[in-house]
Amino acid sequence: MISSFVRSVKQLGYFLYGYANGWRSARYSHVALARLQQQRFRRLKLRVLRHSPFYAALGDQPLQAFPVMDKAAFLANFNDINTCGLSLAACQAHALQAEQQRDFTPLLNGVAVGLSSGTSGRRGVFLTRPQEQAEWAGYIIAKNLPLTLRRQRVALLLRSNNALYEASDGILLSFRFFDLTLPVAEWQAQLAAFQPDIVIAPAQVLGVIAAAALNITPTKIISVAEVLEPDVRQRIEQQFSCRVNEIYQCTEGYLASTCRFGRLHLNEDIVIIEKHWTDKASGRFSPVITDLRRRTLPLVRFKLDDILQLDPSPCPCGSALTALKKIEGRCDDSLWFLTHSGHWQPVFPDVVRRAMMLCSEVVSDYRIQQHGSKLRVFLQTTQADIAQRSVEGALQDLAQSQQLTLPQLEFTLQITESLSEKCRRVACLHKPVLQPSEYRESTYD
Ligand SMILES: [Zn+2]
Structure with a gap:
């Protein structure tokens, strides 16, 4: 009894x-932010990395002395x-059992123990303690x-439950997890009954909620885990008359x-x-991340496979934190x-998506693989001929604008995938x- 009370107080301390x-x-200035990063990295080395057999030998060396890790190297070590x-095998077995049950x-x-939602290759494993x-x-x-005096209902429509949010279920926010592996009608009915004030979901799921015209009136919508495309954003914002934020x-x-x-x-x-x-x-x-507060499974110079684009213009909010387009x-x-x-030669996914926005309206959705x-092109359309000609035209224009040749296209008039x-x-x-010459050299900043 006393130990669980002490644990709760400690948890609250970490939360605060x-x-x-x-x-x-x-609210940091550029100078304060740089100093803070230095202090926190130093603390990470002293308090965390010296307990990691892999990093202990590096001692108090600067960040650049630490190896850059991709997912394969990270899992290997x-x-x-x-x-x-903990061993990787034990963690994987534990996480798989949790997913199955x-x-x-x-x-x-x-x-x-959590598994990353990798779409190809081996899935990553991540560890966190309750205090983290x-x-x-x-x-x-x-x-x-936003914390308000009235308790707000937060709907989490995520692909796997996130203990992170449930850890903060309390007086001012009430979290409810909706399982996307259930039939769509089932979780949509549960969502309508819950009447959330805040909805947190991947972009694709937000799109499905908007299209279903559910009778809910959230005051805040947050898109997570997937690229939020402009057409999807617009559809969601129109449906719910509220701006979509991104995490x-x-x-x-x-x-x-x-x-x-x-x-x-x-x-x-x-x-x-x-x-x-x-x-x-x-x-x-691509971001190479060093997490300054992770203690159980340190992430030091971990290279993510995402592409981000910088926004060089200053943001009116005045934050020293780097802005992204x-x-x-x-x-x-x-x-x-x-x-x-x-x-x-690579053509960035965002450039392809922008080209596809110029297609005829009869293309209601697409996938290109x-x-x-x-290139295999999957189309959702009621007018196959017009849709195919329009997609072929858009991709041809894209190829010509970059002085490239469009690969051979293969069309399928159906999209099948699950929301999970x-x-x-x-x-x-x-x-x-x-060819070896087609790989770019790596440079870091
Ligand atoms: Zn800003």
Whole structure:
């Protein structure tokens, strides 16, 4: 009894600490932010990394001395990176069992184990202790959810339950998780009965809610986990007469959220984000993240597969946190077109999506997948001929504008996918075979 009370008080302490951090986040000057990052990285080395067999030998060295890790390297060294002596095999078995039983509450040696929602390759494993979750929840709430005197109902329509939010269920916010693996009609009826004030869901799911014209009146809508495309955003905002905010959060961390002026800012007070440039001229980069507050499974110079685009113009909110124009999707989702000299060249997913916005209105939805030297195009339409001609025309124009040759197209007049899978309108499933000269050199900033 006493021990559970002490635990609750401690949890509340971590939550309030996170909340205070989130509240201060946008108020640092550039100088204060740089100093804060240095102090927090130093503290991370002293308090966390020295307990990690993988990092202990690096001692107090500067960040640049630490190796950049991709997912494969990270998983290969998982047993030595984590600070609680857990093996990858044990964690994977535990997480899979939780997913199969749809029960995410059991802990493994006091640690919550989650799987990342990878769409290809091996799924990542992530570990958090309850105190990390409480701190993280406080931070997210301070940055995104308005606290009012009336208890607000928050609907979470996520692909796997997130102990993070449930950790902060309390007097001012009431969280309810809706299981997207249930039939659509079932969770929609539950959602209508819940009458949420705040809805948090992936963009694709928000689109489905808007299209179903459910009788709900949220005052805040937050899109997570997927690229929010302009047409989807517009549809949702029209349906609910309220702005859609974005949280850029993945299993690897909480990386950015929208400010009151609707711009995305990186959370550089809790994560150091180095830029691995994919196209410096247009400001496109993949983030290499160092999480300053993770204690159970440290993430140091972890390279994500996403493409972000910088927004060089200052934001009226005055925050020193870097602003983004958008999150474009995964690097792996660039399509590959041939140059006139016969080399494959990447075309960014965002550029493809913009080209597709110019298609005829009879194309109500689409998916484009690269399979080697071919593009498979899946269409939802009632007028197949017009739709196909229009898509072919849009992609031809795109290829010509970049002086490239469009790969061969194969059309399918159907889209089949489940809401419980991550939605990618543009995806590269199999890259064409590339010459070594077609890979870009890596540069960091
Ligand atoms: Zn701003």
